[in-house]
Amino acid sequence: MLHRRLKQARLDEDDILAASRSAKCIVEISRIKFATLERNGKISIIPYESAEEAMPMKTQSTSQPATEPPAQLPEKDIGQGLTDDERVSREGEGDMNADGEGARVTPGPEDEKRLKP
Structure with a gap:
């Protein structure tokens, strides 16, 4: 255990x-x-998978190691390569500025309440 890190x-x-x-x-x-x-x-918290893994024996284990490959997380293409401006425009949450750069997002009613002094 890293007691110094815990103290920090x-x-x-x-x-x-x-x-x-x-x-x-x-x-x-x-x-x-x-x-x-x-x-x-x-x-x-990440626990050990089994009690054997938590309490390793000093002698060599007689059990055979698992032969199946480790599970992989599914890969996803986040945003499908769109820029933020294209994503905002495509989702209908805003539109491009007149010069074609940046996105302008119109505040919703919940934003107006939050932004009032």
């Missing part, structure tokens, strides 16, 4: 255990593979 983030082991109990029902810190402090301040 103003966290301790109890904070990680509390997050692991609430999110993954993990009550032992030895069952946590790693924990990540997200930008929103929440702690994400």
Whole structure:
């Protein structure tokens, strides 16, 4: 465990255990593979897959390793190569300026309430 990093983030082991109990029902810190402090301040817990992985034996295991390849995340083409201006215009949320650069987005009623002093 990286105690120095925990101290920098103003966290301790109890904070990680509390997050692991609430999110993954993990009550032992030895069952946590790693924990990540997200930008929103929440702690994400990644547990070990099995108890054997959490408590490695000092002797060589007799079980055969898995032969199937690791699962891959699906690949998606985000935005299909459109620029922001084209995407905004295509979605009907705005239109091009007179000189053809940039997008002008008209504020909606919720924006008008928020923008009033």
